[in-house]
Amino acid sequence: MRSRSTLLEDWNKVLSSCDKPAYLAIAEAIELEIQRGVLQLDDRLPPIRELAKGLNLDYTTVARAYQEAQHRGLITSKAGVGSYVRIRNSNQLEAEPTLIEMTMNMAPEPQEPELLARMRHGARHVTEQGNFHRLTRYQDFGGTEDDQQAAAVWLNGVSPHHKGRTVLVTPGIQATLAGLMNGLVGAGNTLCAEAITYPGVKAMAGLLGIRTLGIPGDAQGILPDALEAHCRINKVRALYLNPTIQNPTTRTISETRRREIVEVARYFGLKIIEDDPYSKLMHNPPTSLASLAPELTYYVNGLSKTCSAGLRIAFLVCPTELESKRIASSLRATQIMASPMCSALATQWILDGTAQMCLDNIRLMSQRRQLIARRILGDFKIETNPEAFHLWLNLPSAWSQSAFCGRLLNRGIAIASADMFCLEGATPNAVRLSLGGNLNDERLEHTLRIVAETLNSYPANH
Template identity: 45%
Template sequence: MNHPVAHWSRRLEASAQPAYLLIADLIAEDVRNGRLSARERLPTLRELADLLRLNYTTVARAYAEARKRGLIDSRPGMGTFVRGTSPSLPLRGGSGAEMTMNMPPEPADAALLARMHDSAADVMARTDLYDLMRYQDFGGAPDDRRAAVQWLRRVLPDCRGEHVLVCPGIHSALAALVSQLARPGELICVESLTYPGIKALANQLGVQLHALPLDDEGPSAAAFELACKTLKPKALYCNPTVLNPTTTSISPARREALADVALRFSIPIIEDDAYAMLPREKPSPIALLAPELTWYVTGFSKCLGAGVRTAYVCAPSERQAQRLAGALRATTVMASPITNALTSRWVLDGTAEAMVQAIRAESMARQAMASRHLAGRGVLSQPEGFHLWLPLSSSWSVVEFASYLRTQGVAVVASAAFSTDGDPPDAVRVCLGGPLTRNECDDALRLIADTLEHPQHPHATVR
């Protein structure tokens, strides 16, 4: 440790800059030029004060400044160390490597983007613009319904147009369904880890959520049956394919068991299948097992882009579709005719399927990077999905881990956001999509892996 100290002594003697700021600058400089290596142990405060002939307070301020800049980490009983080599990522608009919002990746495919631009321009050129700016009948124009049926028949082969509504996004459909099926104070069964949006909707509408324990096959059918017998739930909500957040999909056997319980107790099912189109091998929806009870919901926010606010609902019957249309009309008036026209064009001419394939390929590439960086960490993921579930070891608390990553420019979501039973596991959700390029995603994953490998951080939980 003498060589950097001697260098610092000469620089301190020759400079008029406050010593505590200069020491932090010197640490940064020596990391850049290789004099200090990642995870190299630095002198203690007392040792450095003696070697540089400075008072203890000045050196303490210097280390505090270096920690604030993310240059070093200190841990009681272990000492002070140079931070790892993974760079912090600059925040864009306060959210840097934005790995909190579960948006699909944006494939760098110039031909596909040109195809989307051309079809969008053609829609606007061939359509009466004033017609798209008027109020529309709720549920979509005839072309929109035709596109919806074509898209839904990929998973619901017998889907009928009179059962289908075109809606302004999945979230609006869920809000209308929850308000229609349950009154304030009544109860809906959900997974113990689930989509945060359903928690927010239930809270807004005064509806109670009853958590069903999760295992590798999905929510417990036995717990659902017990709830049906004792709590009289008004519906079952589930996110059956590539569950947000854990990435698991409900097994065929568990889908059958849940449908059986729902049929025996006449409990409606809200099947939020937002990620249904991502897997090549698409699981059979619960709606095929209990069609008379299931509201099947899917859309384009997770397979085209979050700004494509078009969703489809297949209702159990034509009469129930009309009832839901009334609830949606009261809350959203109508889906955007311009967005619907564009989405319908992409469905009918094959552009939507091409985009799904490109997003699937890009997701697989990013999941491969995650597997490489986070090997041995117990990560839950699906090759064709664009988020992962990362369990944490006892050296980190979940909040500390997420907070620390944010200081380094990487934003992830702590497990409490998804918990409905008040007992969230020690884990975070990491999203790999959105505007991040593949290289930026790789850098962020490397930073996460380095943080897990070398947790000499200022706020680590001491065991």
Template identity: 45%
Template sequence: MARELIRVGAGYAPRWCENADFWRWEKVKNVRDEPWRPILKDGDKPIYIRIADAITDDILAGRLAVGERLPPLRDLAGLLSLNYATISKAYNEAQRRGLIYSRVGQGSFVCRPGGISRRGASADRAVDMTMNLPPESGNPLLRERMEAGLRALGPDLQPLMRYQGFGGSAEDKAAAVAWLQRRPLTIDVDRVLVCPGVQSALLAVLGSLARPGDVVVCEALTYPGLRAIAGQLGIRLIGLPLDQDGIDPDDLARLCAEHRPKALYCNPVLLNPAVVTLSEERRQRLVQVARRYSLPIIEDDAYGLLPTHRPTALAALAPELTYYLCGFSKSLGAGLRIAYLVLPSARLKSRLAVTLRATTVMASPVTAALASCWVQDGTADLAVSLTRKESQLRQALVNENLSGADYQTHPEAFHVWLRMPGPWSRVAFAARMRAQGINVVVSDAFAVNGKPPEAVRLCLGGPISRQDLAHALHLIADTLDQPGAASAGFF
């Protein structure tokens, strides 16, 4: 992890061990008495690029040690007879490559060599923290179980290549009932539809409950997919304010009295993006309000199985009002486009079926059969357990690197809601991070009404390794510590 490596201190340097194929930290015997001076190679590259290349070369050669402080910008400008702006561009380029980091009032320091290849070239790989995917643990047992599930589909896939009965086969619905018992939810199989992902199910539910111009209430910060569907259907979204316990049922009651909404959409466990979970007390009160106004509840329980200690599902408290959605995107992976939709009553199936048939025809029988296999043989349980465990490890990196920042998260979540310190704005911060090869999502993507808050969402999962995540979080922390950079230009 970046800060652990930096704590090794000046006087250590990375050495590439060709035979063992890894980096090793070695003590540098002779720490320089004179300020570091780059050895610039001849060529057509701009001078600031050649300075950044020299930093790369000297780190690899051991002439610059991890944690070593580089000369101040003005000192190096004077030493090389160059202007201040050129040296500033060189240091910015080195920071973009992940070679150095800066601290306000302290200077620029050498990072770990995570961004350097064996040949000394800078790595141009971006760290994508925009897609909210579960972390990929790389666990060999999980991979083996997944492959076994594929083989278990059998040598003859022809039956699965045909049109199937709408809403899933009997086996797939039985798997859905079994899976939702983990939540725990006890449901009748005739209230379950197997859908090709949460998005299609959400489109069908909203289309059946509301018409163009109607109001649907949701959290003030909500799932971008809901905003997209509402825009397509011409539905007006009104957001409910959030605090540490989620939405306030009293606010919901006021909105119900004023606007007569057609439904409440909520993501009540580890809300994307603000990582807030609706408290048990508020769940009870929310259900009371919904019953008073006969308000349908759309419960998007995308993260419901991740916390070890899970609050009661709204579908268990008010099954007669709740459309419950649960997919596999946040547990097994976004590529498994299967979701389970539990309806308030079996008689609503025909109404939903019209929209679902028109938009998706059916869930893929092959994908549904694979999901059912993984549910029944325990592979899905293993995946959730590993996702939870890996998320805990990644949250430890968050705690270590962002200890001084203002953020909201959960020990078993894989996203973080990071609020901006002044004078940083969300847009300026995102642009600065993008210049360093790190992509984050600004709050505009989630805000329903009013001015979006000065915040960004960081995603910790997907294919990004723990090492790269630690480095990205380290750069994020360093950038937050540089308020002067918020108004600085980009070179």
């Protein structure tokens, strides 16, 4: 594929000499360059915003052009992944495949009739008991006393430090992390995180005007010496960590490394945001950072990865009761409250055992799917955890992550490339695959065989 500057120059000429609407002119320019062999299979097109700026057009026009090109079967587009050429020439049009979504890291969905019946029963019970209006009114931020007690029950075993403290019930982990980043760091200030980290942190930091610094690590977790060096040079306000079955690498920070990190944080008075949604997937999770440094740590857990992705309920434990009140006031200003309906359902499922059954079921399905993945992808360099529902795949040198994602997207499979997760430094040539969501075992196996087949093939321009 020619350089983007040359591509923009050619397309500007097409637009200036064409009397058709700009979106049609762009689509036809893509088709012409495919016919000429300038654009080839798996070539990545410029992002919509970049192209709009280069062609002096608005975002909507370019987005419509890409939609038109996709409708003609020329390209495949996926938000967060990009737009790729999907045919070698315009005579090879084929039906658009049904997209297999592996970019969102969702837990496997329970299918057992008994469990589904329990979930439905709990939902009916919540809406039918007592005063229905209590579920439709505003409530104080942090949940009712019953909600907070249920949250404390759920946190037993993964972070026992919460006993005797208020557990705030919040509207999902993502919203809670955004509130903590805003309240603890703030615009213009610095947050440290793993160099390869949860992409939501990148997005939220950008929106909030927060500077992020990536801390390098190894199989045991971030390097304490590197964290210390950053803290000596920069005025770091907080450290974000996803320490257990990390997204995307599945790594878990070792017990020893956790204590070393806490030692550095204590020395510099560094606040720790512990994002811990996957720890309950492990039968024997390591000691939480919050248990090692309760005076520094803001501990966040929830139900999205262990019960239901659509149940947007999270649990937050702050270092002190006074800080809990301050953070609750800050979160209330932007989030009002967690949905009383969702909070009541979460409480019902926790107390009647349904949430634990969901967790047990997700564990079993995740373990089974990891075995499938190892059987099919075992000859390749993968990193994973037996109790996770995602894996980190290091690509062979023949494939770039961009070309590999594009080739799979052309085959109807959407995966997440490493550049989505990297804060700074060299981006590893890797991708993350989610094994959960609505895929059943049979469809997952079929999908992973396509991934393996693609790994063993060569890029179009190899």
